Amino acid sequence: xxxxxxxxxxxxxxxxxxxxxxxxxxxxxxxxxxxxxxxxxxxxxxxxxxxxxxxxxxxxxxxxxxxxxxxxxxxxxxxxxxxxxxxxxxxxxxxxxxxxxxxxxxxxxxxxxxxxxxxxxxxxxxxxxxxxxxxxxxxxxxxxxxxxxxxxxxxxxxxxxxxxxxxxxxxxxxxxxxxxxxxxxxxxxxxxxxxxxxxxxxxxxxxxxxxxxxxxxxxxxxxxxxxxxxxxxxxxxxxxxxxxxxxxxxxxxxxxxxxxxxxxxxxxxxxxxxxxxxxxxxxxxxxxxxxxxxxxxxxxxxx
Ligand code: MN
Numbered sequence: 001x002x003x004x005x006x007x008x009x010x011x012x013x014x015x016x017x018x019x020x021x022x023x024x025x026x027x028x029x030x031x032x033x034x035x036x037x038x039x040x041x042x043x044x045x046x047x048x049x050x051x052x053x054x055x056x057x058x059x060x061x062x063x064x065x066x067x068x069x070x071x072x073x074x075x076x077x078x079x080x081x082x083x084x085x086x087x088x089x090x091x092x093x094x095x096x097x098x099x100x101x102x103x104x105x106x107x108x109x110x111x112x113x114x115x116x117x118x119x120x121x122x123x124x125x126x127x128x129x130x131x132x133x134x135x136x137x138x139x140x141x142x143x144x145x146x147x148x149x150x151x152x153x154x155x156x157x158x159x160x161x162x163x164x165x166x167x168x169x170x171x172x173x174x175x176x177x178x179x180x181x182x183x184x185x186x187x188x189x190x191x192x193x194x195x196x197x198x199x200x201x202x203x204x205x206x207x208x209x210x211x212x213x214x215x216x217x218x219x220x221x222x223x224x225x226x227x228x229x230x231x232x233x234x235x236x237x238x239x240x241x242x243x244x245x246x247x248x249x250x251x252x253x254x255x256x257x258x259x260x261x262x263x264x265x266x267x268x269x270x271x272x273x274x275x276x277x278x279x280x281x282x283x284x285x286x287x288x289x290x291x292x293x294x295x296x297x298x299x300x301x302x303x
Contacts, residue, residue, distance in 0.1 A: 038247015056110020083283025
């Protein structure tokens, strides 16, 4: 029998500050304590950040391997370009889903609309063995299904939440949902076969865990709930925006370096060499920006 809801154990880890180009981010995943949540292996909370008059997001062409990038905005706009020839403006509530497979390159650029403010999350999903060497792909979803939570709405980016399913491609059994909550108590249905994480973008939420005060989750931290929970009870006293991600625990031991997700250092070294040599593996991004150069991984550096 499942444990009662108020006995859900919640583990909170603090993210760390990082920088992606000129953009300050909080990296909620991976941390030393937690590498993956389902197949989700990377969560960057970007901003909220206002650029100076001339500025904007500018992430020059760089490669990816063995993962899907999930780009999701709360505010602002970003222009995506990739080596498949895709050029796609993304705005809040829309999903850019890029599947790297055996290799892709992309840039994320300022759409030049002036007065740029940016707030969003970029997440990565590790691809399973049966798709990670496939051709790369890109999907844009301008609209996604929503579910009413009583105290707000859930927008389903990927997978299924309650009875609502996203049309987005999914290579493993996982889910990603934006929660827009008004003050009140919200009961979220969870898939017991999944482990889950809650990342707050704005506001704060108290997760019921059986203790008198519950566990408060604010921007900059990640609240993890292990497999087996059937629901999550959130209390919020202000408007709160959060992402709930989850999935069947990812069994493969992954190797991550830079923008690559693989299974071994050999695979990572190989991808590094391919990018450094400018070979065809990652293609060309039709961008005016200079492609990113990177130093070799530490295990290839000589003293
Ligand atoms: Mn990228």
